[in-house]
Amino acid sequence: MKQLVRNVKIIGTGSYVPEQVYTNAYLETIVPTNDAWIYENVGIKERHIAREDETTSDLAAQAGLNAINDANLTPEDIDLIIVATATADRKAPSTAAIVQHKIKAKNAVAFDITAVCSGFLYATSIGSQYIASGVYNNVLVIGADTFSKITDWTRRDAIFFGDGAGAAVLSSSNVTEGFLAYRLYTYTEDKMFGFTIPGGGAEIPLTKENIDQGLQYFQMDGKAVFESATKVLPEAINQVLEDTGLTVDDIDIMIPHQPSIRILKKTAELVGLPFNKVMHNMERYANTSGATIPILLDECNKSGKIKKGDIVLFAAVGSGWTYGASIIKWG
16 A cells, blocks of 8 residues: 655754764774774774763754754644654653653653664654644654664674664645655565564563673674665665656655665665765764664755755665655655
């Protein structure tokens, strides 16, 4: 079924990353890897890391305030806050509720969603439905993660992730601009646990024994991630192009999740999109999971890389596997 969303646009963007930086050169001192290999194969040079006393909601709140300011609104103007995160502050209450409290958005309903690296795409789709149906006027969507909190810094796969948050304010638009279509999917038939955090949930509650085994940290099958991403991303992109009646030549800029430079290059090749239209910032931030798209969106918006009337493609794939694509005509 087509998931067409009309008359909803992004009126403000914001982002925030912690000050502390781990370079590849630093990781060479604690992880069995090297700078040249990381940059050549993954595309990362450095990543921002939260302080011990800095939480996901701290990053999310600052990114949210920046987006609200960019939209020329106040926190009290926000009707709904959706936080997409895989690294919530607590099991309860939601990180979104904590953000609502921190930014004093007293009129906003707040809840979290979990789709990992696809989270911002999923959350934007949900927020758009509320606006399109007339239930809410201004929705704050935030993607935020602190994967450093669930990283085993002695393992080779510690290189992939960084911490950060990005946000967008959604509001109603006229018929000539805004989101044109969404396609969201969940594919569980092949290695659905290729990326997982096994401990800490109802299946494996944390105990001293399984903490000693490192089950609180993420586990990743890099080959499975690459194979799944390069299979499903082109499918989602081609479908959303078909939904809108557009071709890949109509795309002015692509703002994707940042899994690795190899995945982005392969995806662009498979859909026929020139790579100079594919935006990336993983060299400076690594993979910030749910925050990747909104941080990159904010950078492109503030730097003028996105212009009024541009056709912008979003795409992401995450654990599970969750994936999808959307297209917006920038207003």
